[in-house]
Structures are given as C-alpha cells and as structure tokens.
Amino acid sequence: MAKLALLAVLASLLGAVSGEFSIYAGYGFPPPNPSVPYPLPPACPPLSPAPGLKVGHYADKDKCPGAEEIVREVVEKATAGEKAGLIRLFFHDCFVEGCDGSVLLSGTDTERTAFPNLSLRGFELIEEAKAKLEKHCPGIVSCADIVAFAGRDASYSLSYGRINYRVPAGRYDGKVSRANDTFQNLPPPFGDLALTTAMFAAKGLNQNEMVVLSGAHSIGRSACSSFPDRLPPAANSSTAMEPKLAGQLTATCSAGSSVNVPQDAVTPDRLDNQYYKNVVSRDVLFNSDASLTTSSQTEDLVEFYAGNLPFLGGKFLGPLAWYHDFEDAMVKMGYIGVKTSAEGEIRKTCASINKP
Structure with a gap:
C-alpha cells in the first residue's frame, strides 16, 4: 500500500x-x-x-x-x-x-x-x-x-x-x-471513436454496447490530469468542450493536475441518462465521450438515450431503454475471459494468490 x-x-x-x-x-x-x-x-x-x-x-x-x-x-x-x-x-x-x-x-x-x-x-x-x-x-x-x-x-x-x-x-x-x-487493454480517455470502438470490439463488445457502457461516466470524479487534451478547447472543432465548462475547469484545474472534478456536473452522484445530454451539449471531460458525436450511428444512439428523439415517445423511451441496455451490457461484460478451475482458484484474500 x-x-x-x-x-x-x-x-x-x-x-x-x-x-x-x-x-x-x-x-x-x-x-x-x-x-x-x-x-x-x-x-x-x-x-x-x-x-x-x-x-x-x-x-x-x-x-x-x-x-x-x-x-x-x-x-x-x-x-x-x-x-x-x-x-x-x-x-x-x-x-x-x-x-x-x-x-x-x-x-x-x-x-x-x-x-x-x-x-x-x-x-x-x-x-x-x-x-x-x-x-x-x-x-x-x-x-x-x-x-x-x-x-x-x-x-x-x-x-x-x-x-x-x-x-x-x-x-x-x-x-x-x-x-x-x-x-x-484499457481504452484511454483521449481516444477517438475508432480507437475506443476497436478496444471494446477486442473484448467482444460491439459499438452500441460501447456507447451504453460509456454512460457510466454519469458518475464518479476525474483528476484534471485525465483531460489536458481538452483544455483549452480546440478552435473550430465540433467535439471541443463547451466554452463555459472549459473556462470553469481551466480555473479549477489551475490548482494542480491532481484536483478532482465531477464527470457529470449536473447529477454527479446519480447513474442516469444525463451523461448523454452532456455529450450532446459538449459538457463532457474526455475526448472518448465527445467523439460519440463524430458518427451518425453513435450520435443517433446518444440522442435517443438523451431523450431527444421525438418519435415513438423518445423523450421517455430512450432513457428507459438505456437502463435496460446497461443491464444487458454489464452482464455480457461479466463473461469476458472467465477462468475455469484449471486456470484459477478461490483466493483466501483478494490481494494475494493462495500459497501452494
């Protein structure tokens, strides 16, 4: 420790x-x-x-x-x-x-x-x-x-x-x-859509599931050292951070790269579809999040989960669908690389393997 x-x-x-x-x-x-x-x-x-x-x-x-x-x-x-x-x-x-x-x-x-x-x-x-x-x-x-x-x-x-x-x-x-x-193996926060999609695909998770699981950025905090590529926002970029948020974070992060900020400033302690609203309004910390709007397929899914699509009751159906899809994606992720008894063990303590 x-x-x-x-x-x-x-x-x-x-x-x-x-x-x-x-x-x-x-x-x-x-x-x-x-x-x-x-x-x-x-x-x-x-x-x-x-x-x-x-x-x-x-x-x-x-x-x-x-x-x-x-x-x-x-x-x-x-x-x-x-x-x-x-x-x-x-x-x-x-x-x-x-x-x-x-x-x-x-x-x-x-x-x-x-x-x-x-x-x-x-x-x-x-x-x-x-x-x-x-x-x-x-x-x-x-x-x-x-x-x-x-x-x-x-x-x-x-x-x-x-x-x-x-x-x-x-x-x-x-x-x-x-x-x-x-x-x-771990997708970096600065990755573009191609990189993030490829790294999820390597684990058997498709692009839609990648968008779904990215919604976990609706909670938690991140150190300022995790998004220096986003401050100051790039000029003439469709994925640049929203100027007001960028200004606030620039001031906050001036105190040091180890300062932690909410990944979702609107509902920081609630796992909900606010993340997708933030992606649409460019109020997200990471390039991997902002890049979801660089493809029509991922952007449509983001708009759906945000509740922005008017058809089929999209205002309510989208957010409800995300909760269900998140459940399914978490279960599927839980099957990645599962060990058998021949490959693994039941540890007595989680921080160390069992002694022979």
Whole structure:
C-alpha cells in the first residue's frame, strides 16, 4: 500500500509538471496530432465467454446461501464515490485478463500499480466483503464474483433502483496480474471513436454496447490530469468542450493536475441518462465521450438515450431503454475471459494468490 501511495504522489507531481506524461505517456501513447488518428494498440484477440456461470450459483446449500446479500450489505453503506469506484473496478478488472479479480492483486508491477489504475477505488470494500464471506462459508466465493456483485449493487444504488439485474456467477480468481497488460487493454480517455470502438470490439463488445457502457461516466470524479487534451478547447472543432465548462475547469484545474472534478456536473452522484445530454451539449471531460458525436450511428444512439428523439415517445423511451441496455451490457461484460478451475482458484484474500 505504501508503494501505491508513493506512485500516486509521483504521478500527481509529474502530471503537474507535464500534461503529456500524465495522460499520453501514462497510457503508452504519443501526444496527439490533430491530423493523425490515435494508433491502435497491439491486437487483443476477443476473449470467449467461458461456460459454467449461472444465476444463483451460490444459493445451493453446498455453496454459500446469502453470499450476494453479504456483498450487498457492504456496498449499501459505502459512499457515492466508493460506489462509483466499484463500477469502474469491475470494468477495469474485466478488460485486463478477463473478469478474474486480477486487478485486486497487490505487489510489484501488478495491474494496481499501472498508471490507469492508480485512481481506482473500492479495494477495501471488496476485502471487507471477502472477509465476511470467508467467515460465513470459507473457500467458496471468488473475489471475481464479489467484484461483479458489487458492481451490480453499486449500479442499483446509484440509479435509485432503475438498474437491477441478475449476475451469473461461478468465476474463479486469476493468478496473473501484470502492469503492462493494462495499457493495451484499457481504452484511454483521449481516444477517438475508432480507437475506443476497436478496444471494446477486442473484448467482444460491439459499438452500441460501447456507447451504453460509456454512460457510466454519469458518475464518479476525474483528476484534471485525465483531460489536458481538452483544455483549452480546440478552435473550430465540433467535439471541443463547451466554452463555459472549459473556462470553469481551466480555473479549477489551475490548482494542480491532481484536483478532482465531477464527470457529470449536473447529477454527479446519480447513474442516469444525463451523461448523454452532456455529450450532446459538449459538457463532457474526455475526448472518448465527445467523439460519440463524430458518427451518425453513435450520435443517433446518444440522442435517443438523451431523450431527444421525438418519435415513438423518445423523450421517455430512450432513457428507459438505456437502463435496460446497461443491464444487458454489464452482464455480457461479466463473461469476458472467465477462468475455469484449471486456470484459477478461490483466493483466501483478494490481494494475494493462495500459497501452494
């Protein structure tokens, strides 16, 4: 933990000195060139869903009845910021090595030490749930499943019950966690539409699902070091940040790149369709969000989820559809790279693999 804290401080200091280091070099990308698209990372083959997951996996008497309730109780007492962190933790886990709890492993050069993961939150909550489950039914519930349950429960809470889905479970915990694997797997905030789409496709998620899951940026906060490419806004750009927001953020971020700001200033602690309204009005922090308006297909979907399409009751149907589509996309993401018993284990503690 001391090393993680030191790395976070160093990243903050370096970000204050050089905006390029804090975001582009941190992800292994060169600084942007307006005339050249961001290069695609090394090819990431699609990870096929593994069989064996099922809803109610732990409900059987020989498993761990009440496991999901134990996780839910831990999540319910968390702060809004911690709940937002749990949703992000699920995403960052599944996109690197699959949904196997690899992001939870601590140590030198693990995923947790990689630049894109230094701001992750929720590790203590996962460990708290794991400790309670080990007392209730030792050696049964995987850390990977706890992360999946916590992501669902956090979504339920922050959406005021509008997002509520059943989580297929039965995952095993992975034994591999490498810092370098994060860079070619996690979509960066400065990516254009082609890059973000390709990185989601590498995980078996299509462009529509990418737009749906981007809606999670309706919650949480981000450091100013995450969007230096957006300040000041580019002149004559259809995706440039809205000038009023850009001016406010320029003033706020002048205090340092480690300053945190809401990703959605309108409903910062509510998981809702406000994100899509923000994309339309260009009130978004990241280029990956703004780029959703650069294609007619993604722009139409953004307008639909924002409730801006007049036909078919679009004002109400769009937002309702997003909640449903978000549920489906979260379930599908939870199948990425699932480990079998031959490949994984059930960890005793989530921060370390079991001793032989």
